[in-house]
Amino acid sequence: MPDGIYKVVELVGSSEESVSKAIDRAIAKAAVTLRHLGWFEVTNVRGHIENGKVAHYQVTIKAGFRLEDD
Amino acid sequence: MPDGIYKVVELVGSSEESVSKAIDRAIAKAAVTLRHLGWFEVTNVRGHIENGKVAHYQVTIKAGFRLEDD
Amino acid sequence: MPDGIYKVVELVGSSEESVSKAIDRAIAKAAVTLRHLGWFEVTNVRGHIENGKVAHYQVTIKAGFRLEDD
Amino acid sequence: MPDGIYKVVELVGSSEESVSKAIDRAIAKAAVTLRHLGWFEVTNVRGHIENGKVAHYQVTIKAGFRLEDD
Amino acid sequence: MPDGIYKVVELVGSSEESVSKAIDRAIAKAAVTLRHLGWFEVTNVRGHIENGKVAHYQVTIKAGFRLEDD
């Protein structure tokens, strides 16, 4: 996080495969509308179980993006 | 929370009547501009006191809404 | 909590009406199989939203019951 | 909380009826001796169970009151 | 978590391979005796080190299962 002003958004990504795929999907989705995404932090890992197996992982992240200078 | 990507927003609702009314008001207000609101979580309950009585309750919630597919 | 040994269980109750109804339902259900329930503590309040309104509240509680003397 | 110096006290109120009644009772009791109570925050919700039902709710709050100018 | 009453159990799974394998093993074991497992949440990730390498990961989860209607 170099010098600058950041806004932080909270996102939940999900994936049937893994925790990191869930992170990747949340960030990819956010990057469609938010430029200058710079860092993320994982705040929660959970998921759904179906028939005694993990159906999908859900990962909550906070992601920061630099606000552009006016 | 079925499969998908969610964004989480933080809101404070208030009500002179009860904690649950304060939650309802925050969600109703958010629903005007946010479609696909799916869940909420209470993170703080507080309020103001006037003349030795609760003047209004203030409830902070996080609410998640599914980001639409592009 | 008078003198004795307690076991603590974690439960999630839900209700379409209110937070306290969700607590009541979780405790009533637990009381079917657990005797000597003595106290509870709320650890989380959340819920689902449908059409911009609270569809039901979900309250997580920890409840303690005294283990009977052998 | 407008400008000023506040002292914060911690109180536990109880009620057989509801969480909000327990809050109201704690604040009413505190208001007998403390002037200028301005706000409260809920820090814990728990209660006692008798015969498989909530016997009474106990709510811990922090309440702030403005110290009078000398 | 649709409407219903859930019980939450805490489990520690371990795996020599990865964090997610440790989660999978804990859930598979729990599913032998618990029907209706619906969700899980990771509360701790730790592990043992031998000869300067991770010997196995240990992941603590809370898992919720719906209590059947009587």
Added chain:
Amino acid sequence: MPDGIYKVVELVGSSEESVSKAIDRAIAKAAVTLRHLGWFEVTNVRGHIENGKVAHYQVTIKAGFRLEDD
């Protein structure tokens, strides 16, 4: 905690003498029905006061036991 799958239970033990006696009593009680208890962690220490003295200590612990292989 060597390799294996553990279940974690939460217990409250009490003693008129000391915090460690309260821990010992909770574990002794749990050991009557749970085999393979392997570790514990203290999560809360509290107690009751009568006539200005500690009447008994109450210690909440989490205790883990290895699930047997099928």
Added chain:
Amino acid sequence: MPDGIYKVVELVGSSEESVSKAIDRAIAKAAVTLRHLGWFEVTNVRGHIENGKVAHYQVTIKAGFRLEDD
């Protein structure tokens, strides 16, 4: 904690001997001026070291006392 309204105070007791002695001393001191002390909870255990040994333990507790009916 039977029905009633409680006030909670925070105290730090110290003892050269043990943690429990530090608790006892804080409660004995508080009981001089506060009637109806009913329960306590330990929130912090720390201490001072002199010459590589514990010089005294300092234990922070919260203690609740019932407010008398007017």
Added chain:
Amino acid sequence: MPDGIYKVVELVGSSEESVSKAIDRAIAKAAVTLRHLGWFEVTNVRGHIENGKVAHYQVTIKAGFRLEDD
């Protein structure tokens, strides 16, 4: 926080001078696009070090603004 519905945003401000300057810069930046900013809360203070000195402070705040009536 008078009566009303608030939205809370999370921001990171930075300054080479002081923590409070970092707060001021984050709020000034937010105020360009958000009307009715009413309060803030500091949730994290960190910073970067260069050549053994603080290069700049980074302060994370949550800031609430009242949603306008429709």
Added chain:
Amino acid sequence: MPDGIYKVVELVGSSEESVSKAIDRAIAKAAVTLRHLGWFEVTNVRGHIENGKVAHYQVTIKAGFRLEDD
């Protein structure tokens, strides 16, 4: 904190200038009625915003004072 019994009070100080001025004002006010104030700890830093600028800082502290020997 040398040997002795301490009581801890919670205070909120405010200042238009800075966080440390808010701390100073809370302690100066407390010192009018409390002798033997020995230490403080900051538990919360927040503030009010007016016209896009910090109107005043509000700092919550816990302050401990030694109870006099009887």
Added chain:
Amino acid sequence: MPDGIYKVVELVGSSEESVSKAIDRAIAKAAVTLRHLGWFEVTNVRGHIENGKVAHYQVTIKAGFRLEDD
């Protein structure tokens, strides 16, 4: 953690590939200078984003090593 005295160090490992690779790298680095590393615990997972993708994961761990008998 068998009987003995441990020291705990805090480390941040990073990897472009995965969270577990970041853990592995931190432990491998620590093992160069610290003998008897016995366990670790993950305390934070974060990372950097470049061009809308995770550039690298950063995992903070605490790792314990047994102090050798003199």
Added chain:
Amino acid sequence: MPDGIYKVVELVGSSEESVSKAIDRAIAKAAVTLRHLGWFEVTNVRGHIENGKVAHYQVTIKAGFRLEDD
């Protein structure tokens, strides 16, 4: 903690007898190599169970020592 710069280390001590003995052993061990140890704080109390009894207590502490002036 008088004026000065301190470094804080984290240690885990164990004892078959009691929590305080575990603290004492960790501090005695640290004092062999660290001069000027001034204070400690308990951050975790856990232990191992064998045959339904506490085999040994493990206490995690943070201990601070003053860095000597150059």
Added chain:
Amino acid sequence: MPDGIYKVVELVGSSEESVSKAIDRAIAKAAVTLRHLGWFEVTNVRGHIENGKVAHYQVTIKAGFRLEDD
């Protein structure tokens, strides 16, 4: 925090003047023996009171430094 392996140390700095001076002094002291200090995070702000005024501030920080490649 660019790519690399970091170690994190915990320090307490003090100053009679201000919180930021206390941070500066802790970092300056650490920089005498630790190269590559890259970032810090404030984890606690407290201080001592004498004659009803702040005698000095004590700030606990965690500071990370990059481990050099071998």
